[in-house]
Amino acid sequence: MDLQLAGKTALVTGGTKGIGRAVVEALLAEGASVAFCARTADDVEKAEAELGSAAAGTAVDVADGAALAAWVAASAERFGRVDVAVANVSALAIGPGEDNWKAGFEVDLMHTVRLCEAALPHLLRTQGSIVAISSVSGREIDFAKDAYGTMKAAVVHYVAGLALEHAAAGVRANCVSPGNTYFPGGVWQGIEGGNPDLFATALGMNPTGRMARAEEIAYAVTMLASPRASFITGTNLVVDGALTRGVQL
Template sequence: MDLKLAGMSALVTGGTKGIGRAIVETLLQEGVNVSFCARNQSEIDETLQSLQSRFSQKIFGMQADVGDASELNKWVLSSAEYLGGIDLVVSNVSALSIGTDEESWKKGFDIDVMGSVRFIEYAMPWLKKSKAASIVTISSVSGREIDFAAGPYGSFKASLIHYTQGLAYQLAGQNIRANTVSPGNTYFPGGVWNQIEEGNPQLFKESLALNPTGRMGTPQEMANAVVFLSSPAASFITGTNLVVDGALTRGVQF
């Protein structure tokens, strides 16, 4: 299937590792010009070097904390200038905040919620000019079912689904689509589940046993869903929450 993405321009938050890195690489494979941000400059430099050695289109990376409004806005403005516009945005960064103290709630709100809201608002002038604009926010299965991440993480991931579906309705007349992808447990070296496997093997074992596939997902499997929803091939899909979890969750979506 031709996703009709070649020549478009995309911005991805948190693009140096895990799901974000897989999204960046998959977009590049489809011929998209891509900008990504992250907080760690050395990881940005490594990612840029690796990607530029394999892809010929425009690739831009910049240090930015999505919880810092000024840094986030600077990255969006710089990206739009470098790429020549913005067609697609993927809000991927999460604070992964599972504590129950007030600071955990504040951190989750600032990064997961306001990081997404500001990102989309800053990109909106260019999205309105695009002929095939798309917004994808990354939620989680924890946003639709109660699990060990109930608290700030699950609450704010649920709010992202509501926020994004609201955008879909509000922006439909302007030809801007908005969807959410909710990954299930996703394993990759250095990721949260790799850390849990090493630091809390009992929780890892119990979590793995919940999935009838017998395994966790991969960043590439999550990226495939994000890139499809972002593409003109999904032109009549807006306001949906695509769960990618290998049948982990049991709640029925109507």
């Protein structure tokens, strides 16, 4: 199925590895141009060389609101339009403590807010879409219940508000909430080596017998970003292999 993304431009934060990198690759495969950012310049340079000329990478600390807004403006100028904004970066601030709360607020929540605020003038012109990456930890109490889970729940609430506010103008806004996702260099690979008991417990909770792959989450993001999803807005799409048990009402 043609997702009607050819010729469109997408912004993706945290696009050098894991889910973000898979999202960039999926959008490129559909014919979109992609501006992506990440904090580490070397990672950005390497990814840009691997992804080809339709992708443009920039080193940006998304907790720096001015730098994030400047990246959005520069990307819009470079490509001439913005059709999709994907807020993917997370501080992965798991556990209690004020530092984790501050990091989760500035990165998970406020980077989403700032990206959307900077991108919205462009998205209103193109009747584009927003997709934010939340987490199953935002909808149920688990080991990441403190700063991480709370901020991911706040992201869902914020994006649902955007959907309502901008629906009449043709801008859509949705969340994707992944379950445990395993990829090289990711948090679960680290837990597998550093805390095998936790890894085994998490793996055992999923009835599929495995964790998600990054490209499986990227499919959900790309589908929601597509103009074919023209009447899907304000939703939180859970992609977890039936990991969570709660009924989403």
